[in-house]
Amino acid sequence: MTFGSELRQRRLEAHESLADLACRIHVHRTHIQHIEAGRRVPSRALAEAADIALNAEGRLVRAFNEEDEQRQQQAATRRTLAASLATSRDLCQLADLELDELHAGVEETAIDYLGTAPGPMLHRADALRRDALSRLRDYRHGQHQRSDLYVAAGRLSGILAYSALDLGDANAALEHARAAGRCAQQAGDTELLMWVRGTQSLIARFNGDYGIALGYVQDGLHHVGDVPGTGAARLLCGEVQCLANLGDSAGANQTLHLAEQARERVQRPDSLAGLFEFSETKQRYYAASSLIWLDGGDDARTAAAEARAAIASWEQMPPAQRSLDDERLCHIYLATALVQLGEVEAAADAMAPVLSLPVEAQISWINKRAHRVASMLSAPRYRNSSAAEDLKDAIGALG
Known part of the structure; x- marks a missing residue:
C-alpha cells in the first residue's frame, strides 16, 4: 500500500474530512488530496503530524519510510542512467573495442533481465560495460579479441537500451541502441545488428513513430541471410506492430504469417539466450500486442487467443x-x-x-x-x- 492510500484509509477510518485533517496538521486540503492521489511527495514532517493526528500508531511513518527508500533507490538508478549515457557516447566515438573475460557476465545478465526489474539490470550492465572500456583503454586484450570486445560491448549497450526504455527514457534508450549498432557494425556481427535494428524499431514504436519504426525493420531485413537465430521473425513481428498501429489489418495478418514462416526456417539457435532470443511465446505475445490496435472483431478474438496462449x-x-x-x-x-x-x-x-x-x-x-x-x-x-x-x-x- 502506498503512503497516499494508507493516509486516505486512516483518514476515512478516523471520520476526518480533508478539510478537518488539513486544519489539524496546518497544510492546505488540496495538498493532502494530491498526496492521497500520489501526485505529490509528502514530507517527513507531514507524515509524522498526520500519524499523530489520526492515531495511526506509526503506520503512516513506516509507509513514508518505505516510499522514501524507494525514491532514493530510483534516484540512484537515474544517476546510473545518466552516467551510462556518457559511456554510450564514448562507444560511438571509439574505433577499437576489446574484451577479455566478460562473456559469462554478459550471458548471465541477458538471461537474468527477463525476470529482474530494469533498475538493477541497468546497474549491472553499466558496471560490466565500464569494465570492458577499462580493458580497452589499458589494452588488456588478446590480439584476436577485438571482435569479441565489440560484440560484448554491443550486447551490454543493448541491455542498457532495454533498461532505459523500461524506465521510460526513450531518448537514453536510443543512444544506447546507437552505440550497440556501432559495435555490431565494427564487429561485423550481422545477428547482433539485426537485433539492434529490431530494438531501435521498438523504441520508435514506444514513441509512436511508426514510419521510423518501419524504416528500422526494413534496414534489419536487408541483412537476412545465413544468420543464426530468430532475428528475422522478431523484425517481422515489429513490422506487424507498425502495420496494426497504422490500421492495416490485412497487412498485419499477412506479415504475421511471414513471421511464422521465418521461424520455421531457423536452422541455428540464437547465439545468446534471454533478452537476445525471440521465443515462440514471445512471438505470440507480439501477435496479441499488435492486433489489439485494430478495430476489434476477428482481430480482437485472435489477439485474445494469442495472449492466452502466451500467458x-x-x-x-x-x-x-x-x-x-x-x-x-x-x-x-x-x-x-x-x-x-x-x-x-x-x-x-x-x-x-x-x-x-x-x-x-x-x-x-x-x-x-x-x-x-x-x-x-x-x-x-x-x-x-x-x-x-x-x-x-x-x-x-x-x-
Whole structure:
C-alpha cells in the first residue's frame, strides 16, 4: 500500500474530512488530496503530524519510510542512467573495442533481465560495460579479441537500451541502441545488428513513430541471410506492430504469417539466450500486442487467443525463463482485446495480476498500456457499466 492510500484509509477510518485533517496538521486540503492521489511527495514532517493526528500508531511513518527508500533507490538508478549515457557516447566515438573475460557476465545478465526489474539490470550492465572500456583503454586484450570486445560491448549497450526504455527514457534508450549498432557494425556481427535494428524499431514504436519504426525493420531485413537465430521473425513481428498501429489489418495478418514462416526456417539457435532470443511465446505475445490496435472483431478474438496462449506458456516455464514484464503486459493485451469484444468482467480478471503490482514493478510500458484500457472503458457503450467504472478506478490507482 502506498503512503497516499494508507493516509486516505486512516483518514476515512478516523471520520476526518480533508478539510478537518488539513486544519489539524496546518497544510492546505488540496495538498493532502494530491498526496492521497500520489501526485505529490509528502514530507517527513507531514507524515509524522498526520500519524499523530489520526492515531495511526506509526503506520503512516513506516509507509513514508518505505516510499522514501524507494525514491532514493530510483534516484540512484537515474544517476546510473545518466552516467551510462556518457559511456554510450564514448562507444560511438571509439574505433577499437576489446574484451577479455566478460562473456559469462554478459550471458548471465541477458538471461537474468527477463525476470529482474530494469533498475538493477541497468546497474549491472553499466558496471560490466565500464569494465570492458577499462580493458580497452589499458589494452588488456588478446590480439584476436577485438571482435569479441565489440560484440560484448554491443550486447551490454543493448541491455542498457532495454533498461532505459523500461524506465521510460526513450531518448537514453536510443543512444544506447546507437552505440550497440556501432559495435555490431565494427564487429561485423550481422545477428547482433539485426537485433539492434529490431530494438531501435521498438523504441520508435514506444514513441509512436511508426514510419521510423518501419524504416528500422526494413534496414534489419536487408541483412537476412545465413544468420543464426530468430532475428528475422522478431523484425517481422515489429513490422506487424507498425502495420496494426497504422490500421492495416490485412497487412498485419499477412506479415504475421511471414513471421511464422521465418521461424520455421531457423536452422541455428540464437547465439545468446534471454533478452537476445525471440521465443515462440514471445512471438505470440507480439501477435496479441499488435492486433489489439485494430478495430476489434476477428482481430480482437485472435489477439485474445494469442495472449492466452502466451500467458499459459509462460506459466509453465521455470521462473528463470519467464519474461515477467512481458507476461504482465500480455495480461493487459488480453484485457484490451476483451474490452474490444465487450467482455468487461473477463477483462477485469485478466488485469488482476497487473493491478496488484508494487510501484517498482510497474515499468513504463505497463502504465502506458493499462491507461489505454481505461480510456477505452470511457466509451459511450460502457457509460452505465459498473464493472467498467470499477476497472477504470482500479487502473487509475496504478502509479
